[in-house]
Amino acid sequence: MNVAVCVKQIPDPAAPPALDPVTKNLVRTGKLILDDSDSYGVEMALQLAEAAGGGEVTVISMAPGGETSGLRTALAMGAAKAILVSDDALAGSDALATAKVLAAAVRRSGADLVLAATESTDGYTGTTPVQVAELLGLPSVTFAKKVTVDGSSVRVERQTEAGYDEVTCPLPALVTVTAGVVEPRYPSFKGIMAAKSKPLEQLTVADLGIDAGEVGAAGARQVVVDVAAAEARASGEIVVDEGDAHERIVQMLDQLKVI
Amino acid sequence: MGVDKIWVLVERADGKVPPAALELLTRARDLATTVEAVAWGPDVAAVAAELGAYGAAAVLDAGDPGDALVGAPVAGAIAAAVALGNGPDAVLIAATYDGRDIAGRLSARLDRPVITNVVGLEADGDGLLSEHGIFGGTQVATARFTGAGPALFVVRPKSFSAEPGGGSEGAPQVRPLPSGDLGSTNTAAIVAHHAEERTGPKLDEADVVVSGGRGLGSADAYAMIDELAKLLGGAPGASRAIVDAGWVPYAYQVGQTGKTVKPTVYLACGISGATQHMVGMKNAKNIIAVNKDQDAPIFTVADLGIVGDVHKVLPKLIEALKARS
């Protein structure tokens, strides 16, 4: 069974984010890293391919500037090969344009199962994967907290408001995984060395047969007209506990008439 | 007045209309000449009167998906109507698991972008402006949709308050919204439902929410949170850190990927206050936080911040509350 995993390469979330003052797009320059949210998909794919007794894991990413460091991390974890789509025409792409690119790359990978995260750390639209599924004509199961593959179908425990549903779906299919679905492994030294020589295909929009006018800022149908600081809450009273701070809490609950 | 027609998606739980749908109907009334509700599942007619009381002029029945996941069939029905020229100018969808599935599929089917993480909507000439929390809700971006409609908006629950109004006499008409061709996209099937046992008020409707985070130190310590919630007639909640760690079920999670809560009191215990957590609770009317680190970000939004150890403060708080009752 071949598994494709969509992995986003993002600016280090620990660094303060910034917007381009003119385009109001997120600034994505400098070194990018593998989105933590996608490390779960990579691990899940590796475990599923292993349990199926073979097959390759391909990681797929769209990122600016030929960025590969996040892909290398996924390769070091054990993925067999990577596809990077990088093209200046993609700057300013919305989720649907991103999905068009990813769908074309997934098609190329010939995967039986496509994995992605429920949402990325920096964009968190949470819609890209399902858009990919629809563009490929695939069924999808989102918010998976457990995934097993049984021959030609995938079985998922899908989170719901009340608990979870057990869902089955024939392959090929797309599944989005939550954090906590599996524990991602750390790349070993051997893995890091091996990753350097694994195949990494770099493609442009034209290579995928996509019209540049459909993606990037040219294809976007939403303009940001304003960005302002959200209304901040005035910070309140701070009490350092000296053994009686609970009394202050009781007093406040009393005032608010919740007790 | 903004647009001519808005459709509001109504995702029911146990047949009941959730607050999120009523919030969207309430807001839509001020933004469009005509508001219609789109519902699915068994017996849509049963909720027509209630939807009408919140301003729905008609209820469109997208059919009963049965055991199928709803994303493909509901998106298919809406897309089919749009293809026939019967679509709306905008579709409002609450940011739930199924809502996001429908939005993603609809977006790809219609070749329209979907605008997510919406926390505000305003009329703008004959269009709509949307407000989005970005950078974990610390900044608000305002955007204008520029393409051909329908515009698709995924709105965070509790962005608007729900009030009845704009309704007509009696229940509005229920019209079928026939499903389009779904190809091979509709083959995922639910084979079993599992509901976690929960007593007390629902997390997103409770007047008091007591949440615990990694600072509790262990799953066992969560018993303090449960007990406090019970004593206050509230609901227990959690940060993602302890949900991922398996201490409590996912249904307890507050934040970006969990529930949005807006209680009278939110008590955060051993929670650092990551932006993804705060986006789900910072609109609580009153916030009390207990954290041993005086620099924890949660204190920037707390009305009352206790710098202290949960293992010292919470047992005493529990005793004090017990003594009163």
Ligand SMILES: Cc1cc2nc3c(=O)[nH]c(=O)nc-3n(C[C@H](O)[C@H](O)[C@H](O)COP(=O)(O)OP(=O)(O)OC[C@H]3O[C@@H](n4cnc5c(N)ncnc54)[C@H](O)[C@@H]3O)c2cc1C
């Ligand atoms: C895409 C994405 C979506 C996310 N969605 C969510 C979401 O929906 N909800 C959510 O909560 N998180 C979410 N997160 C995770 C979020 O970034 C944080 O990792 C998480 O909220 C941290 O949980 P925490 O505060 O319990 O743990 P920590 O950040 O580890 O904080 C623990 C706190 O406890 C304090 N502490 C330790 N010991 C004690 C003690 N004895 N007494 C008192 N205080 C103590 C510490 O000072 C610290 O501040 C998301 C992340 C991503 C990337």
Ligand SMILES: Nc1ncnc2c1ncn2[C@@H]1O[C@H](COP(=O)(O)O)[C@@H](O)[C@H]1O
């Ligand atoms: N540029 C990208 N490259 C690869 N995968 C992506 C990209 N954008 C989104 N994804 C996938 O879609 C998931 C959800 O992203 P988002 O829609 O941004 O919340 C991510 O976690 C990835 O799995």
